[in-house]
Amino acid sequence: MHALRRFLETSVGRKTVLAITGLSLFGFVIVHLLGNFALFSGTEAFNEYAQKLEDLGPVLMVAEVGLLTLFVVHMGLALSLHRQSREARPDDYRIRANMGRSTVASRSMLITGLALGVFLVIHITDFRIKKIMGDPAVADLGQAVVERITSPLGLVIYMGGIIALGLHLRHALQSAFQTLGLSHPRYADNVRYVSAASAALITLGFAAIPLYLLFTGQGASS
Amino acid sequence: MNAPPKLDSKVPSGILGDAWTNHKFALPLINPANRRKFKIVVVGTGLAGASAAATLAEMGYKVQSFCIQDSPRRAHSIAAQGGINAAKNYKGDGDSVYRLFYDTVKGGDYRAREHNVHRLAEVSVNIIDQCVAQGVPFAREYGGLLDNRSFGGAQVSRTFYARGQTGQQLLLGAYSALMRQVSAGRVEVRTRCEMVDVVTLDGIARGIITRDLETGAFERHSADAVLLCTGGYSNAFYLSTNAKTCNVTAAWRAHKRGAFFANPCYTQIHPTCIPVSGEYQSKLTLMSESLRNDGRVWVPKTKGDQRQPALIPESERDYYLERRYPSFGNLVPRDVASRNAKSVCDEGRGVGSTGLSVYLDFADAIAREGRATIEARYDNLFQMYERITGEDPYSQPMRIFPAVHYTMGGLWVDYNLESTLPGLFVLGEANFSDHGSNRLGASALMQGLADGYYVVPATVTAHLAGRKLERIDTNHDAFAEAEATSRARFDKLLNINGSRTVDQMHRALGQLNWDHCGMARTKQGLEQALKQVVQLREEFWSNVRVLGDGRSLNQALEHAGRVADFMEFSELMMKDALTREESCGGHFREEHQTAEGEAKRDDENFCHVAAWEYRGRDQQHQRHTEALSFENVQLTTRSYK
Amino acid sequence: MGGHNDETLSLTLNIWRQSGPDTAGDFETHSLEASPAMSFLEMLDVVNENLQREGREPFAFDHDCREGICGMCSLVINGKPHGPESETTTCQLHMRSFNDGDVIWIEPFRAKAFPVLRDLIIDRSPLDRIIQAGGYVSVNTGAPQDANALPIPKQNADLAMDAAACIGCGACVAACPNAAAMLFTAAKVSHLALLPQGAPERVSRALGMVEQMDAEGFGHCTNHYECMAACPKGISTDNIARMNREYLRASILSR
DSSP states (O other), X not given: OHHHHHHHHSHHHXXXXXXXXXXXXXXXXXXXHHHHGGGGGOHHHHHHHHHHHHHTXXXXXXXXXXXXXXXHHHHHHXXXXXXXXXXXXXXXXXXXXXXXXXXXXXXXHXXXXXXXXXXXXXXXXXXXXXXXXXXXXXXSHHHHHHHHXXXXXXXXXXXXXXXXXXXXXXXXXXXXXXXXXXXXXXXXXXXXXXXXXXXXXXXXXXXXXXXXXXXXXXXXXO | OOOOGGGOOOOOOSOHHHHHHHHHHHSOOOOHXXXXXXXXXXXOOSHHHHHHHHHHHHHTOEEEXXXXXXXXXXXXXXXXXXXXXXXXXXXXXXXXXXXXXXHXXXXXXXXXXXXXXXXXXXXXXXXXXXXXXXXXXXOXXXXXXXXXXXXXXXXXXXXXXXXXXXXXXXXXXXXXXXXHHHHTTSEEEEOSEEEEEEEEXXXXXXXXXXXXXXXXXXXXXXXXXXXXXXXXXXXXXXXXXXXTTOOSHHHHHHHHTTOOEEOTTOXXXXXXXXXXXXXTOOOOOBOOGGGGGTOEEEEESSTTOOSOGGGSOGGGEEOHHHHHOTTTGGGOOHHHHHHHHHHHHHTTOOOSTTSOOEEEEOHHHHHHHOHHHHXXXXXXXXXXXXXXXXXXXXTSOEEEEEEEEEEOXXXXXXXXXXXXXXXXXXXGGGBOOXXXXXXXXXXXXXXXXXXXXXXXXXXXXXXHHHSOOOOOOTTSHHHHHXXXXXXXXXXXXXXXXXXXXXXXXXXXXXXXXHHHHSSSBOHHHHHHHHHHHHHHHHHHHHHEEOOSOSSSOOHHHHHHHHXXXXXXXXXXXXXXXXXXXXXXXXXXBTTSBOTTSOBOOOHHHHOEEEEEEOOOTTSOOEEEEEEOOOSSSOOOXXXXX | OOSXXXXXXXXXXXXXXXXXXXXXXXXXXXXXXEOTTSBHHHHHHHHHHHHHHTTOOOOOOOOSSSSSOSOOOOOEETTEETOSSTTOOXXXXXXXXXXXXXXXXXXXXXXXXXXXXXXXXXOOHHHHHHHHTTOSOOOOSSOOOOGGGSOOOHHHHXXXXXXXXXXXXXXXXXXXTTOOOHHHHHHHXXXXXXXXXXXXXXXXXXXXXXXXXXHTTOOOOOOOOHHHHHOTTOOOTHHHHHHHHHHHHHHHHOO
């Protein structure tokens, strides 16, 4: 365990774990998105899918605890690394120019990350906690979701969260490859394109759901 | 012409090829366990200093290393571009240790010691092995073996290189070895710390006084041996290719404590530098003379031809080096190339707005080998040229002019690299040995590393083993005296409060040296300059203005201390140039030339080293000589026709 | 570039003035007529000459070779380390890169690990200590095998040279939003990782240098790649990926 502690004491080690947890969470996001696509086939299909997950019982619990751990570790490491970097430059420049390589996405990782954290808390309290508590408001989970994400406030929060996610992923994916040393001049460009494309697809995928619902008149107001 | 006993060169007798091996065997050794009892001070962290400090520490000595930059990696060796010679004969083109030796003696215009040069050629082979073992990324061929090129007038390919950054890579190799010893606790490196005096006790060098450039604090450091690896004095000319902080101070301070200064008039003017653009010019930039492998040097045939180079037809161009030296062409040695550039400019055929430059044209090379090949060879140099001049050398010829680049003169040392002040060893450009009156290209790196990695570790050991060295305490009067002298000197500089800045005074000195002690020298000019330099020095000490205080970082004060020493040194350089009534290598006296304008040596009267002894403030320097004998290479007139 | 060599530039310069490491600093404003053919440091030389003639102390700034290789010069010019031109050190930057009437802000490199010593001069000794932590091949001076006994593929030798070209100026740290020294450290780790000579100490080198880098108080890498854009030698961030890989490998293999 000494080796692990030594590993986690360096910024490169912590970044490695950050990248691995990040990629795992990315995997979860994909699964989550695919699950949400059930809404395109109506709330029943969605509820069926949700029930299948519920039926997993203890497996689901383990997965949820695992996910929570990933989130906590990912955020904890990000914050500790961020602190290290803030301390590394106590007096900032009076004039600061961009050298031209950093992007809006790369510079806003902390903000988009924190926004995602807030979104997640809202998201989990809205649905998962209520579900576990047996709140009747989410007895028909599919309907509850549809109402929530098509209501004006819900839509704003949802879209905000999705944009934060998209921006976060935009930088995170290729960054994780770089951090894990999975970079090679021969396919580095492809890694960048693929990660940009997947960030875009995921953003569009999530954004499509409420828009589809609204345009097909299945929204909360209908 | 017998050398007085003060100049015992200690050159071993016997066959040239065995001399170094036999000499090393005869030198006493010190048991590994006893070495840590000895402390060695190494001043300077260039190739010579870093390699010596690292090697001595590896052997087990306690080493203290000093540099004036903020890191040992920044010493000026880093700027050498072209390469390093070694008699490996990897190209199978007939090279050998003997040929490298022969070329170096001949290239030095027969003013170097045969034995020193032969040793240099011998260890050149080990240097490459050592550097490769350290991970120096020399250029390689597709088969994975090391690449070589022909360089600076050599007719064999013996130059190893790392792009255009050979000096940098070799220095980083030596620096990494030094850092390894720092982490092992055997070397203490003091950065931003300048040696301001040598401390002697019973006629032996036993330590140094330094000034911490951050705090201004004077410090005393005792030692069992002191190594000066402090580079050359090109900045006496103000404009040179040397880094701005290169200076003669450490050598000059040692000189005033008893180390003779040899051949100060041997200064090398490098033919391929970027010309001066204005009066604010702070330094000159050298471009590797490897450029002359592919570039053709020319000027217009007619005086004052102001046309753009592309508009001057082939028939109206004078490729003067190819014309005058058909067998060497553009690859004649540096001094020959420089002097020829000066003479065509003196004729009024120089190009550019100042008329002080000649063309170096790559059009033919690009047409012959393609732009890609030329890019692969020289792109970093071409980019550097464009950055500085705003002109693109791929589409128009470069403009070049000679500039002071290297100094062959330096503190006199014997075969063991020990100066006339026992216990004080001098390495690299700071000593006078090996290059005679002219250094061949790619030989400076070789000499610095030979001295540091291979020569001095053997000979310093002999000094430590052979002499009875009393324990010395820095409370000793000798330290107190040296420190007080240094303090007083800096205090004085701060209190003159005159009206001219240090930089102004330095420029004035540089102009004087360049005009009268530069590429071509005359008796009359030197005599006049000698008077002016004394006046300039007096003005310096009465009218210089150094602001700020001595208790914190003060760059003007640092500079003032160095310029003060250049002022004194320049007088000696001129005196040496005046006394040497011949032309040889980097020393060209207009009175001594052939009908064709070539240098005319006087082997009868000047086949010797001139070593100057400092005899006190109000005394004249005394000139000593060490006769040079050539038993292996016949004395002939150099001819590059 | 070029073209207007006879003109002069009227400049307003805001230059950082700080008397020592423990005192607060601020900008001082000066105006200057400069020639486009001057180097940036020659322009500062002129400022300093003028100041001294007026009896005011010159600005302290680091410089040495003035040909872009020693790594001594620094400065953040209008927010960019080594100024606006790519792959150009401050000493190689020429005033033709600026326009008449420009306002130029000149600051020191800023990082906790690089404290300001005076005006524009900083302490970069942490970089030496990172090298001390493993940036070498442990070979004593002696009689190693013949240099050609160890063939190295040209491609690797070239990549190693690309990484070894680092001049240790610290611009990567200065440009990094996190003040990280990753590019500097990675350049050395990569140079030696690409060569067989570096293989025996791969593990200890990667661990030692990364740990030292953190111990010096540098920030962490968030892969902005600003360092690569600021690097006067154009060192690639591929080297950072290689170091990450080396470090991960070393962590798994170390005992």
